[in-house]
Amino acid sequence: MMRGCSSRAKQNQDRAVCMTNCPTLIVTVGLPARGKTYISKKLTRYLNWIGVPTREFNVGQYRREFVKIYKSFEFFRPDNEEGLKIRRQCASAALNDVRQYLTEEGGQVAVFDATNTTRERRETIIQFAEQNGFKVFFVESVCEDPDVIQENIVQVKLGSPDYTNCNTEEAVEDFMKRIKCYENSYETLDEVLDRDLSYIKIMDVGQRYLVNRVLDHIQSRIVYYLMNIHITPRSIYLCRHGESELNVKGRIGGDSGLTPRGKEFAKKLSQFIQAQSISDLKVWTSQMKRTIQTAEALSVPYEQWKVLNEIDAGVCEEMMYEEIQDHYPLEFALRDQDKYRYRYPKGESYEDLVQRLEPVIMELERQENVLVICHQAVMRCLLAYFLDKTAEELPYLKCPLHTVLKLTPVAYGCKVESISLNVDAVNTHRERPENVNIHRTTEDALQTVPAHL
Amino acid sequence: MHTDHRIVRLSRSFLNAGLMALTMNMSTEQKKLTQTPLLKIWVPWMGCNLNRRRGSSVPQFCNSPTVIVMVGLPARGKTYISKKLTRYLNWIGVPTKMFNVGQYRREAVKIYKNFEFFKPDNEEAMRIRKACAAAALKDVSAYFTKEQGQVAVFDATNTTRERRAVIVSLAKEKGYKVFFVESICDDPEIIAENIKQVKFGSPDYVDRDIDEAMEDFVQRIECYRASYMPIDDEKDRKLSYIKIFDVGSRYLVNQIQDHIQSRIVYYLMNIHVTPRSIYLSRHGESELNLLGRIGGDSGLSPRGLKYASALANFIRSQEITDLKVWTSHMKRTIQTAETLGVQYEQWKALNEIDAGVCEELTYEEIQENFPEEFALRDQDKYRYRYPKGESYEDLVHRLEPVIMELERQENVLVVCHQAVMRCLLAYFLDKPADELPYLRCPLHTVLKLTPIAYGCKVESYFLNIEAVNTHRERPANVSINRDPDEALQTVPDHI
Numbered sequence: 001m002m003r004g005c006s007s008r009a010k011q012n013q014d015r016a017v018c019m020t021n022c023p024t025l026i027v028t029v030g031l032p033a034r035g036k037t038y039i040s041k042k043l044t045r046y047l048n049w050i051g052v053p054t055r056e057f058n059v060g061q062y063r064r065e066f067v068k069i070y071k072s073f074e075f076f077r078p079d080n081e082e083g084l085k086i087r088r089q090c091a092s093a094a095l096n097d098v099r100q101y102l103t104e105e106g107g108q109v110a111v112f113d114a115t116n117t118t119r120e121r122r123e124t125i126i127q128f129a130e131q132n133g134f135k136v137f138f139v140e141s142v143c144e145d146p147d148v149i150q151e152n153i154v155q156v157k158l159g160s161p162d163y164t165n166c167n168t169e170e171a172v173e174d175f176m177k178r179i180k181c182y183e184n185s186y187e188t189l190d191e192v193l194d195r196d197l198s199y200i201k202i203m204d205v206g207q208r209y210l211v212n213r214v215l216d217h218i219q220s221r222i223v224y225y226l227m228n229i230h231i232t233p234r235s236i237y238l239c240r241h242g243e244s245e246l247n248v249k250g251r252i253g254g255d256s257g258l259t260p261r262g263k264e265f266a267k268k269l270s271q272f273i274q275a276q277s278i279s280d281l282k283v284w285t286s287q288m289k290r291t292i293q294t295a296e297a298l299s300v301p302y303e304q305w306k307v308l309n310e311i312d313a314g315v316c317e318e319m320m321y322e323e324i325q326d327h328y329p330l331e332f333a334l335r336d337q338d339k340y341r342y343r344y345p346k347g348e349s350y351e352d353l354v355q356r357l358e359p360v361i362m363e364l365e366r367q368e369n370v371l372v373i374c375h376q377a378v379m380r381c382l383l384a385y386f387l388d389k390t391a392e393e394l395p396y397l398k399c400p401l402h403t404v405l406k407l408t409p410v411a412y413g414c415k416v417e418s419i420s421l422n423v424d425a426v427n428t429h430r431e432r433p434e435n436v437n438i439h440r441t442t443e444d445a446l447q448t449v450p451a452h453l
Numbered sequence: 454m455h456t457d458h459r460i461v462r463l464s465r466s467f468l469n470a471g472l473m474a475l476t477m478n479m480s481t482e483q484k485k486l487t488q489t490p491l492l493k494i495w496v497p498w499m500g501c502n503l504n505r506r507r508g509s510s511v512p513q514f515c516n517s518p519t520v521i522v523m524v525g526l527p528a529r530g531k532t533y534i535s536k537k538l539t540r541y542l543n544w545i546g547v548p549t550k551m552f553n554v555g556q557y558r559r560e561a562v563k564i565y566k567n568f569e570f571f572k573p574d575n576e577e578a579m580r581i582r583k584a585c586a587a588a589a590l591k592d593v594s595a596y597f598t599k600e601q602g603q604v605a606v607f608d609a610t611n612t613t614r615e616r617r618a619v620i621v622s623l624a625k626e627k628g629y630k631v632f633f634v635e636s637i638c639d640d641p642e643i644i645a646e647n648i649k650q651v652k653f654g655s656p657d658y659v660d661r662d663i664d665e666a667m668e669d670f671v672q673r674i675e676c677y678r679a680s681y682m683p684i685d686d687e688k689d690r691k692l693s694y695i696k697i698f699d700v701g702s703r704y705l706v707n708q709i710q711d712h713i714q715s716r717i718v719y720y721l722m723n724i725h726v727t728p729r730s731i732y733l734s735r736h737g738e739s740e741l742n743l744l745g746r747i748g749g750d751s752g753l754s755p756r757g758l759k760y761a762s763a764l765a766n767f768i769r770s771q772e773i774t775d776l777k778v779w780t781s782h783m784k785r786t787i788q789t790a791e792t793l794g795v796q797y798e799q800w801k802a803l804n805e806i807d808a809g810v811c812e813e814l815t816y817e818e819i820q821e822n823f824p825e826e827f828a829l830r831d832q833d834k835y836r837y838r839y840p841k842g843e844s845y846e847d848l849v850h851r852l853e854p855v856i857m858e859l860e861r862q863e864n865v866l867v868v869c870h871q872a873v874m875r876c877l878l879a880y881f882l883d884k885p886a887d888e889l890p891y892l893r894c895p896l897h898t899v900l901k902l903t904p905i906a907y908g909c910k911v912e913s914y915f916l917n918i919e920a921v922n923t924h925r926e927r928p929a930n931v932s933i934n935r936d937p938d939e940a941l942q943t944v945p946d947h948i
Contacts, residue, residue: 191703208690209706214722217861224719227709255841257486289486292495296486304494306847317841346750346812352801366712 023102024218025129026111027122029140031186032179033152035205036141039226040113041412043139046225049385050358051351052108052218055101059114062090070162073177078185091121095128102134109218110134117186119193126197137219138199139226140189148205149179156411206230225362231409234368235278236386238379239404241290242266243425246318247401250426250452253310253317258293261423265402266297268421272404273298273371282370284308284360291373302373307356310375314347321430321449325442332445336436339395350395353381361385376428379405386414396432401425426452491829493838517628518597519713521606522620524635526681527674528647530700531636534721535608536907538634541720544880545853546846547713548602552593554609557585565657568672573680586616590623597629604713612681614688621692632714633694634721635684643700644674651906700726720857726904729863730773731881733874734899736785737761738920741813742896745921745947748805748812753788756918760897761792763916767899768793768866777865779803779855786868797868802851805870809842816925816944820937827940831931834890845890848876856880871923874900881909891927896920921947 026043028036040056047054064070066086075083091114101107116122122138129136143149153175157163163171189199191210200223201210209227214220242262246254258266273281283300285291286308295302316324316331324332328345335342343349348356357378364370364382372382376399384394386407399405402425406417427450435444486495521538523531535551542549559565561581570578586609596602611617617633624631638644648670652658658666684694686705695718696705704722709715737757741749753761768776778795780786781803790797811819811826819827823840830837838844843851852873859865859877867877871894879889881902894900897920901912922945930939 195703207708208686209704211704211706211722213702217858220719220723220861223722224715227706227718228715287494289488289495293486296497306850355801363712366715 021216023107023134024109025098025102025125025134025136026109026222027116027125027136027138028111028113029116029122029138029189029199030142031117031182032115033149033157033175034141034143035152035202035231036115036139037113037156038231038412039139039141039202040111042229043222043225044109044111045385045388046361047109047222048388048390049354049361050221051354053106054109054111055107056111056113057094057098057101059087059090059094059112062094063087064161066090073174073181076178076181078181095125099128099132103132115182117182119187135215135219136198137215137222138189138197139222140199140201142188142201142203143205145204159411200226202226225365228362228365230365232368233409234370236364236369236407237273237371237404238382238399238407239269239371239373240375240379240399240401241285241288241294241373242269242423243401244290247426247428248453250320250322250449251318252321253313253319255288255290257289261402261425262290262294263297265421265423265425266294268402268423269294269404270298272419272421273300278369280369282367283373284370285373286310286375286378288375291375294373305360307360308372308374308378311350311353311377312344312347314344316344316347320452322446325445329442329445330438333436333438333440336432336445339432340391350377350381351391353377357381387416388413398429401428426450490825491833491837492844493840516711517630518602519604519630519632520593520620520624521604521717522611522617522631522633523606523608524611524617524633524684524694525637526612526677527610528644528652528670529636529638530647530697530726531610531634532608532651533726533907534634534636534697534724535606537724538717538720539604539606540880540883541856542604542717543883543885544849544856545716546849547604548600549604549606550596550600550602551606551608552589552596554582554586554589554607557589558582559656561585568669568676571673571676573676590620594627597627610677612677614682614685617684630710630714631693632710632717633684633692634717635694635696637683637696637698638700640699654906695721697721720860723857723860725860727863728904729865731859731864731902732768732771732866732899733877733894733902734764734789734866734868735870735874735894735896736783736789736868737764737918738896739785742921742923743948745815745817745945746813747816748808750783750785752784756897756920757785757789758792760916760918760920761789763897763918764789764899765793767914767916771901773864775864777862778868779865780868781805781870781873783870786870789868793866800855802855803867803869803873806845806848806872807839807842809839811839811842815947817941820940824937824940825933828931828933828935831927831940834927835886845872845876846886848872852876882911883908893924896923921945 028040030036037058040058044054044056063086066089067075074080077083094112094114098110098112102110112125116125126136153172157175158168158171163174166174189197189201195212198213198215198219200212203209206227206229211223214223242258242265244262245256245259246252248259281300283295283298283302285295285302285304287304287306288309291308292304313319316328319327321332331345340350343352360372361382364372374382377395379399380394380397383389383397383399383405389397402421402423404419404421406419408415408417430450431448433444433447435447485498487498488495523535525531532553535553539549539551558581561584562570569575572578589607589609593605593607596605607620611620621631648667652670653663653666658669661669684692684696686707690707693708693710693714695707698704701722701724706718709718737753737760739757740751740754741747742757743754776795778790778793778797780790780797780799782799782801783804786803787799808814811823814822816827826840835845838847856877859867869877872890874894875889875892878884878892878894878900884892895915897916897918899914899916901914903910903912925945926943928939928942930942
């Protein structure tokens with residue numbers, strides 16, 4: 001019997017019903033240093049997190065593998081026949097891999113990350129997509145602000161394999177010349193000539209957007225996401241509530257209050273936050289007593305989100321793992337077999353949680369400095385989004401009590417600082433045991449249960 | 454008063470906490486948390502912190518009120534968009550009201566003669582029209598300051614830069630945000646269709662025949678055309694706006710300032726005007742329905758199975774092109790859909806309201822075990838949250854992605870549950886929060902919703918298979934001290 005699944009993709013007996021019918025090819029467009037790779041990686045991360053198998057294909061990567069050593073911008077000169085040949089080959093190789101990913105490897109979305117600045121190149125891609133039954137959606141980034149471009153170059157180009165042996169000035173100079181090579185032949189997406197294409201044009205890092213012919217649900221979600229992200233520097237702080245009464249008893253779920261140590265953590269959290277001197281910090285909690293109690297100690301305004309509530313363990317609410325093994329040994333084993341998709345009877349799965357948390361992620365993207373006080377499973381889901389963890393890893397991410405994770409976006413990813421506030425607490429992290437078979441012994445099942453009262 | 458159901462406005466919740474606090478032992482620790490009885494929200498017991506908390510009660514998502522300003526020639530869908538947007542925002546819990554300047558004009562100038570009223574050189578009329586716009590803006594202010602409105606939709610042509618500048622400076626003075634929605638369309642077919650759908654029925658044309666009305670309206674549009682200055686992408690680059698081209702084939706979005714504007718843009722980009730119908734139905738009668746028990750995950754009764762077949766026949770007879778079928782994850786809706794013999798999609802978000810500790814109880818058992826909860830529910834059925842369960846308000850939030858996808862889709866059949874169907878129906882029929890939980894959604898009845906003009910036509914089809922009644926009206930006595938038989942006065946019959 002099918003164990004329920006999210007609304008993204010379903011198996012109905014032997015019929016697959018998907019929100020996204022045919023695969024989608026997202027094609028970036030824009031001069032170098034316009035944020036195409038930043039957008040590609042972020043979009044890929046988001047789509048995978050919400051359950052849409054997505055992969056990015058960076059043509060520059062293919063080029064670096066082909067032409068082992070990057071000499072200078074001259075490679076990109078429009079009259080460099082040899083260079084052009086290689087670049088065309090790399091684009092073809094990448095498209096080939098796209099085809100394989102979307103038709104044979106179960107991919108839903110492929111992000112084709114390259115400059116794609118000429119209509120001719122884009123036409124080639126459109127034909128490729130048509131032949132293979134893929135939908136095409138263009139994402140163009142247009143920006144003329146020299147400060148933004150400079151910052152881009154500093155953040156991501158200087159560290160690129162192309163420039164490992166150059167000093168900063170040399171690298172910047174070479175890169176500027178590289179951009180020039182593209183400028184003359186750049187044909188931006190045109191309102192009239194390209195009116196039949198589906199695309200979003202992002203101007204000046206999100207000041208303005210032009211959106212044309214959104215065809216389906218996934219394109220609509222992509223547009224919404226792209227319109228909500230920004231690059232203003234900020235940090236996101238994630239932590240759990242302070243240690244709770246049920247935590248010390250080794251019981252899951254419930255709605256208990258903080259232990260004395262939990263209250264101590266709340267105080268220390270308040271001191272920590274003040275010491276960080278964060279401008280305009282927003283604080284979010286769930287609607288469960290333990291996160292609210294923790295936030296109260298901060299003496300600042302906070303918002304309660306019901307969707308930040310801990311995973312609903314259904315019939316297992318407030319049980320110890322020993323009791324779950326005792327009453328529901330089959331369920332306990334199934335959970336260990338696939339912790340991400342497993343849904344508690346009358347409860348939720350991690351997969352359900354991710355869906356529930358999507359508006360939180362969207363709002364976190366819109367916001368700047370935020371402290372989210374939540375719960376173990378919830379924090380794992382949020383962390384997996386920021387650190388691009390897979391569904392298999394997500395339910396086993398370590399999110400101990402009394403520890404704050406400070407996430408700061410940097411270059412293409414996220415810097416994580418883990419700050420323990422030095423207040424002891426029980427360990428609530430249960431590793432996957434070796435034996436996940438439904439016939440395993442009680443001992444095998446309880447092998448990894450952390451200690452408790 | 455609306456509550457953004459995702460975000461708790463502490464001012465409301467501490468009113469409830471205040472009630473609890475009065476009955477509580479005052480010797481408890483200053484910052485002890487109590488759970489408000491109705492909403493089941495944890496709040497600090499206020500005591501002397503009353504004044505301090507008030508400042509933190511403003512929800513972050515709507516700090517300053519927002520004025521949405523429509524822009525466009527007549528018959529470009531401004532009122533259609535205004536009404537739809539207002540309906541959507543109210544449904545998700547953002548108090549929103551529409552101000553249609555044409556309405557003010559009709560009240561000022563009782564009888565509409567002809568298009569000459571709109572001629573740019575008609576000074577008398579110009580004065581009246583300016584006065585009407587001013588009156589509407591005054592009402593917008595009153596809505597924000599006295600009625601706790603959060604969004605006002607200012608529906609008028611606003612086709613000159615001058616008029617728009619007036620609005621922007623007024624808003625700046627009062628601390629309102631402004632978001633423009635401009636609709637641009639030159640497709641003569643769309644415009645003609647618009648005029649047919651909504652102008653002929655207008656009070657302005659009640660005594661005209663169709664050709665006369667059409668001709669007059671076309672002249673009316675011409676009156677605006679000469680002075681029409683669309684929002685300028687260069688000169689107006691500091692304004693926040695969305696331009697909608699050709700009924701949604703293209704959009705230009707500039708300077709989104711905040712969450713609500715982002716949600717508005719997302720919504721506007723998902724709606725369409727392609728004719729279609731939405732069919733709403735509950736699952737067939739279930740085993741638990743027969744027993745008068747709420748919630749649970751039971752299968753269909755024999756009559757329920759009959760309904761599933763009848764539904765299949767009905768759907769076939771409707772000859773719908775490209776019908777999408779959606780169910781919840783619960784057995785009874787899936788069983789119902791299975792008989793249709795077509796592909797269907799399961800949404801967990803369509804699951805019935807979670808009755809928490811009351812799951813699978815009869816109303817009699819709820820009265821016996823949780824009489825106070827039962828009374829609180831009757832006091833405010835929309836906001837009441839079952840212990841360890843959900844409220845209708847929570848349901849609406851859960852269903853928002855379903856509504857968004859319904860807007861994107863064309864013909865859809867949704868097989869769901871009583872509370873869920875009430876929420877969806879309230880969205881389509883613009884029912885307020887206090888009516889929503891009492892909307893009638895009987896078993897074995899399909900509701901066919903077809904958008905027309907500014908609203909939705911509803912056709913109800915009872916498929917002639919008997920079923921229990923599961924609709925419980927609000928009883929006369931909702932006090933927590935009422936007698937059991939007063940509480941159970943409106944419980945429908947069951948086994």
